[in-house]
Amino acid sequence: MSVLKVAHIFSYYFIGFYRSRSFYFLLFIVTFAGSLLTYLSLKYFLNYHGLPIFQNFPASVLSPEMVLGYIWTFVGSYVPVFAAVFFGSSAISGELENKTAYSVFPLPVSRTSIFTGKYLASLVAGLMIVLFYYAFAVVNYTIVFHTVDVNTFLQSIALSILFLGAMLSLTFLISSIFNRATYAYVTVFLIYFLIFTALNYVIQILYRTFPFYLLSNTSTIISRIFFNFNPYDLISLPSVSPVSSGTVLLYAAVMISYMAVAYFTGLFIFQDKEVK
Amino acid sequence: MILTGLIRPSEGHVEINGHDCWTDHTGATVGVGAIVEQPEFHPYMTGREILAFNARIRGIEPEGAIKRVAAQTEIAGYIDRRSGGYSRGMKQRLALAAALISDPEILILDEPTFGLDPLGMILIRNTIKRVSKISRKLVILSTHLISEASELADRILIFSFGSIVVDIPSSQGKRMVIEVEGDLGNFAFKGVAAQGNLLYYNDSSSGSLNDLFSTIIGNGLKIKSVSSEYTLEEIYSKAQGGTIHG
Numbered sequence: 001m002s003v004l005k006v007a008h009i010f011s012y013y014f015i016g017f018y019r020s021r022s023f024y025f026l027l028f029i030v031t032f033a034g035s036l037l038t039y040l041s042l043k044y045f046l047n048y049h050g051l052p053i054f055q056n057f058p059a060s061v062l063s064p065e066m067v068l069g070y071i072w073t074f075v076g077s078y079v080p081v082f083a084a085v086f087f088g089s090s091a092i093s094g095e096l097e098n099k100t101a102y103s104v105f106p107l108p109v110s111r112t113s114i115f116t117g118k119y120l121a122s123l124v125a126g127l128m129i130v131l132f133y134y135a136f137a138v139v140n141y142t143i144v145f146h147t148v149d150v151n152t153f154l155q156s157i158a159l160s161i162l163f164l165g166a167m168l169s170l171t172f173l174i175s176s177i178f179n180r181a182t183y184a185y186v187t188v189f190l191i192y193f194l195i196f197t198a199l200n201y202v203i204q205i206l207y208r209t210f211p212f213y214l215l216s217n218t219s220t221i222i223s224r225i226f227f228n229f230n231p232y233d234l235i236s237l238p239s240v241s242p243v244s245s246g247t248v249l250l251y252a253a254v255m256i257s258y259m260a261v262a263y264f265t266g267l268f269i270f271q272d273k274e275v276k
Numbered sequence: 277m278i279l280t281g282l283i284r285p286s287e288g289h290v291e292i293n294g295h296d297c298w299t300d301h302t303g304a305t306v307g308v309g310a311i312v313e314q315p316e317f318h319p320y321m322t323g324r325e326i327l328a329f330n331a332r333i334r335g336i337e338p339e340g341a342i343k344r345v346a347a348q349t350e351i352a353g354y355i356d357r358r359s360g361g362y363s364r365g366m367k368q369r370l371a372l373a374a375a376l377i378s379d380p381e382i383l384i385l386d387e388p389t390f391g392l393d394p395l396g397m398i399l400i401r402n403t404i405k406r407v408s409k410i411s412r413k414l415v416i417l418s419t420h421l422i423s424e425a426s427e428l429a430d431r432i433l434i435f436s437f438g439s440i441v442v443d444i445p446s447s448q449g450k451r452m453v454i455e456v457e458g459d460l461g462n463f464a465f466k467g468v469a470a471q472g473n474l475l476y477y478n479d480s481s482s483g484s485l486n487d488l489f490s491t492i493i494g495n496g497l498k499i500k501s502v503s504s505e506y507t508l509e510e511i512y513s514k515a516q517g518g519t520i521h522g
Contacts, residue, residue, distance in 0.1 A: 005333060008332045008333055009333075012318075012321070012329045015320070015321065015325070016321060019320035019321075020320055099313070099314065099315065099316040100315075101282075102282070102313055102314075102315040103312075103315040103326075103371065103374065105280075105282055106281065106310045107305065107330065108305040109302060110301070274282065274284055275277070275282040276277075276283060
């Protein structure tokens with residue numbers, strides 16, 4: 001694998017992503033979600049004492065900073081999912097379906113370089129969307145509380161990037177299997193929203209253990225660093241404290257594992273894939 | 277497809293300059309430019325950006341190379357437009373420009389004129405002729421258009437079910453056989469072979485058929501009969517299991 005060729009592949013595909021309709025559609029979705037949450041933040045959190053949740057949990061126990069940070073980052077944990085699906089699902093399958101593979105794959109560049117360059121381009125394009133969303137969150141948080149919890153937001157952003165990387169690896173793996181982008185899109189959504197969700201509840205009901213290793217569950221760490229409420233967990237009791245750093249590291253390790261295993265499996269499949 | 281590393285041979289292996297096309301695709305395609313089927317390009321990229329990408333991947337400076345291939349393939353007029361708006365002919369020309377960007381030793385062209393209008397076909401064919409005849413590059417052309425093969429190729433291979441069934445110089449499909457009465461002993465006409473009382477004329481012979489007839493008569497010989505050998509279409513038909521007519 002040549003680093004220079006990876007850089008050329010990266011810049012070529014990144015420009016393509018940046019100009020694509022998918023990119024602007026995602027920006028629109030994120031802007032829409034951000035606008036809804038901005039309305040919520042500015043209408044209700046500027047004077048949070050009237051909110052029903054703070055009648056049950058006084059602000060001294062459950063701080064409004066925690067709640068608002070949680071809400072923004074919980075919704076934000078879906079941004080990497082959509083970014084990965086939009087940029088990653090067509091990565092290989094789309095090239096075959098649209099016949100662009102015929103103009104790129106015969107070039108004297110290894111499949112590893114193509115895969116890596118495209119992965120990095122998708123990662124940076126997705127990162128731009130994620131950071132755009134976080135900019136919304138931080139601005140709102142600052143307007144409401146006149147300060148920002150820099151450390152927690154930075155942790156949340158770092159975990160979002162890891163999650164984006166893991167999701168992209170998964171989508172690249174699925175994309176390497178199929179010859180049609182639509183199949184890849186549908187399969188990733190099915191795996192993430194249907195299979196992972198079903199497995200989550202089946203495992204909890206049958207084995208009384210929370211399967212944190214399912215990627216959809218792992219992503220909850222992005223918001224649980226504000227306060228430890230996991231809507232998918234039927235076993236543990238919610239806590240008004242943030243999750244422990246040990247849990248954060250464990251979840252980060254799960255994301256890195258997904259990223260590495262799915263990336264190399266996808267690469268292995270792609271290297272052996274014939275373009276017919 | 278096998279030569280460009282897109283598919284794996286079902287058996288055996290194919291090498292270019294000692295590099296296996298499947299296991300060492302990068303090494304095999306260094307000196308190779310290719311058009312595979314009907315190539316598509318990323319619609320948000322301009323022709324210039326696509327050519328620059330091809331040049332950079334091949335480790336060459338894009339600016340001069342783009343200028344050269346744009347002139348060769350006559351794409352300068354729309355090179356700065358996004359390829360999503362290109363017609364089939366424009367895409368095919370861009371594909372040829374991309375294939376020529378590194379001035380490759382070998383040009384692999386898979387149906388390069390498929391779906392093109394007559395003017396587009398002429399342009400592509402003329403460019404191929406320039407590359408193969410003037411630049412002396414090896415051009416491997418895959419086509420179902422026999423007239424195209426006949427016009428462009430020096431050597432024609434006909435495949436049937438993956439095996440070569442015909443391997444002939446292209447001129448063979450255009451050979452005229454002229455039977456004469458009289459002694460051909462000292463007869464000479466450039467490019468015309470004489471055997472017994474038969475003269476074999478083909479397109480690569482230097483003079484026209486009329487010149488040949490005049491020379492025959494001028495030598496005191498008499499033309500007994502003129503017939504053509506199998507055309508390429510007939511050879512192809514026979515190779516595919518059909519019958520040869522006429």
